[in-house]
Amino acid sequence: MAGDLPTYYFRIRENGAVVFKVDTENRQRRIEMEEIAVVNVKNGNIKPHGDRALAADERAEIEAWLQERIAVLAARDLDDILRAVDHMNLTTQWAQSKATDAQLEQVTDRLLLAMHDLRTVLVRKKADRLMKDENKAAE
Structure with missing residues (x-):
């Protein structure tokens, strides 16, 4: 199971995510998640947690997630609008016939x-x- 887990976990929030580093290499073989940063999708800010300084690979991973998340949200927005067009057509049919x-x-x-x-x-x-x-x- 430990080999299947990602190195980072992003807990989605309304404006972004809380980023955790996943650790399974400990004596108890438990999954531990250390909060390392908070990401704001709207303005692109990446704020390290507490006094922590993000390593270059951590920042790169977070920035890659951020770009992917922005693309996913943009695609969802467009899909929502296209669904609204479909719903308007269904509403027209309902108003006319039912x-x-x-x-x-x-x-x-x-x-x-x-x-x-x-x-x-x-x-x-x-x-x-x-x-x-x-x-x-x-x-």
Whole structure:
């Protein structure tokens, strides 16, 4: 079992992770985890635990995990949005074919406001991208 364990364990938190060094090479053959750092995914900060100074290989391992975690979270964000598009289509089908008047009354205003807000943001962002592209073409 000891050979299968990674050298580092990352306990995921909302904004990153707590990093532990895994040790199984002790007299009791127990798994010991020493907290070595805290990582913040949003700003990229790596803060050593207590007075500990991170070794170069530890920092490299943490930075590699950080880059991988950022990529995983970005992919999840995109997947969530694509699922939202699917859900909007399912909601449209529900409203057209299954919803009762009472159900539509309950959700219509909230849906219309959310869709209006989303449309406003998307149109503004699209216009910004088009203007940026036109400026690049003019240069």
